[in-house]
Amino acid sequence: MNVATLRRIAFAVFRESVRDRVPYSLVGFALLVMGASYLIGQVTAGQDVKIIKDLGLAAMSIFGLFIAVFIGIGLVSKELERRSIYSLIAKPVRRSELILGKYAGLVFTIAVNVAVMTAVWYLVLGYMSWMETEAFKQSWEAPATDPRMLVAVYLIVIQLMLVIAIALFFSTFAEPLWAAVFTLALYVAGHFSADLKHFEVVVGDSPLRFITTGLYYLLPNMAMFDVKNAVVHAQPVPPAYVGVATAYGACYIVALVAAAVWIFGRRDFK
C-alpha cells in the first residue's frame, strides 16, 4: 500500500467535491443557522439557544448525510460512466489503493465541511450569548458555546464515515440510483435496530425471532451515534460510551471498505 498514492487519490476526490459545489452546503448551513437565530427569537418563548443548538446539530447531520450518500455513490460509478476507470487501472495503482484513497478523500471532504459548519455554529451561538443578559443566561442548562457539544459533532462525523463506507460498498456493484436507495434504506433501518431487538416480544418463539435478532446485530446501529439531545441538555456522555461507539463504527467501516475492495478487485472492466 503506497501512502503517497492514497494521498493523491484522496486529494483528487476532495478537489472534485469542491468542483461539484459541495461548499455550497456551507453557505446553505450558514444562512440556515443565522436566519433561524433571528427568526426563532420572534416565534418562541425564550428557547432560542436550545433550538439553535438542536438545529445546528441536525443540519450538520443532514447536510453531511446527503453529501456522503450522493457523492459516495458516485465514487466508483462516475469513473465507470466517464470510462476513466480504464486509464486508472492501467496505471501502477492497485485497485485497493483506489478504493481506500477515494474513501479517505470523501471522509476528508466531510470532515472539512463539518469543521467549518461547527465554527459557524459556535460563532452564531457565541453572538446569541453575547446579546443576552447575565441574569437570563443563568437559566440555561449549559453555556451557549458549551465545548461538550463537540462530542455530538465528533459522533456525527463517525456516523457519516460509516455512511460513506456503506455508499462506497454499494457503489462498487450497484447502479448509482440503487446504491443511493440501499444506503438511505440502511441509514433509516439503522435507527430502528432497538425495535428489532425487542421484536421477539411480539413474535414470541417464532423462527422470525432469529431473523430479527440476526438483523439487529447485522444492521449498523445508527442510533448509537446520536447523543445530540444529551449534549444540548448538558447531560454527561461518558467517555467510555464515546469509545465504544467509535470502536463499533471503526469495525463496521473496516468490514465494509474491505468488502468494497474485494468486490472492486474482482470486477471485470473489459
Added chain:
Amino acid sequence: MRTALIALIVAAGLASAIALQSARDRWFPEVASPVDEIYFTSGEALGRMALSYKSLLADVYWIRAVQYFGGTRLDWKNGVVPAPGSGRSSYDLLYPLLDVATTLDPSFNIAYRFGATFLAEGYPNGPGRPDQAVALLDKGFANNPRKWQYLYDKAFVYYWAVRDYRQAAHWFAEAAKVPNSPAWMPGLAAFMMGQGGDRRSSRFLWRQLRDTAEQKYVRENAEFHLQQLDVADVADRLTTLLGQYVSQTGDRPTSFEPLIRAGWLRGQPTDPDGVPFTIDPTTTRARLDRPSKYAPLPDEGMPPPPDAAPRQAPSR
C-alpha cells in the same frame, strides 16, 4: 441575439406569472382554514419517524404550542370568537402539542414549565385546565426526578388555579425534599398551610416567583399578577366606598357618577391602563370588565358569587 431572446422569454414568463398570482389573490382570495389540526398525537410514533432528529422535532412542536396559545389568546383579546369545532374555542390542541413536544424531548424543561403555566391560565386567557397542567408537570418530574421546580410549579397550580391550599402546601413540602431545592421552600410550605387563601399570601407567592424566575416570561407573568392584585385592592376600596354611600344615602348607584357629583370621588376610577371600573348592579360591587387586561380580577378574600361554577380539580 439568441441569449437576448431567451432572457426576454424568461423575463416575460416570470412577469406574467407574478401578474397572474396577483390577479388570483384579488379574484379568488385565499380562505384560511378555520380548523387547527394536529396530525400526530402520539409522541412515541412521531419519535420513531424522526430518526435521530427527535429534539429538533420537539422544538417544532414547542413553537407550534407557543404560536397556538398566543394566537388563540390574541383572538379572544381582539374579540374574534372562534368558530365552534375550530379547535381554538377552548385551546383543545394545547395539551396534545405540549405532550408530543415533551415525549420527543423528555428533558424539555421550558415546555413543562411554561406549558403548565399556559394550561392553568383561566379561560379565556388560557384553557383553564389545571388538571392538564398537573399532568404535564407530573410527566416532567417522572422524567427528571431532580427538578424540584416541577413540584414547585405544581404547588403553584394548586394554589392559584385550583385554590386547594392544603394540596399546595403539600407539594411545596414535597419540592423541599428534592435535593438542591432552595432553602426557603419549607418556609413556603409552612406559610401556605397557615395563610393560604388570602391576598397577602398571593402577593408573597407571586413576589417569590418573580424574584426567583429564571425566564423573562415567568418574571413578566408574575409581575402582571402582582399588578392585578393591586388593581383588586383598588376594586375592594371602591366596593367599601360604595357600601358606605349606599348606607348613607339609601341609593344604589349603577355608575360612579353620583359619587363623583357628591364629592366622594375626584373622577371616574380606572385601572392603570385607563379602562374604567364599573358597578355590578346586583351586588353593588366595583368590578373590571374587558377590555381591561386585568379582568377578571382575582377573588381571594371575597365570598364567591352565587353562580360561580366549581373549578376543575385535578385528579391526585
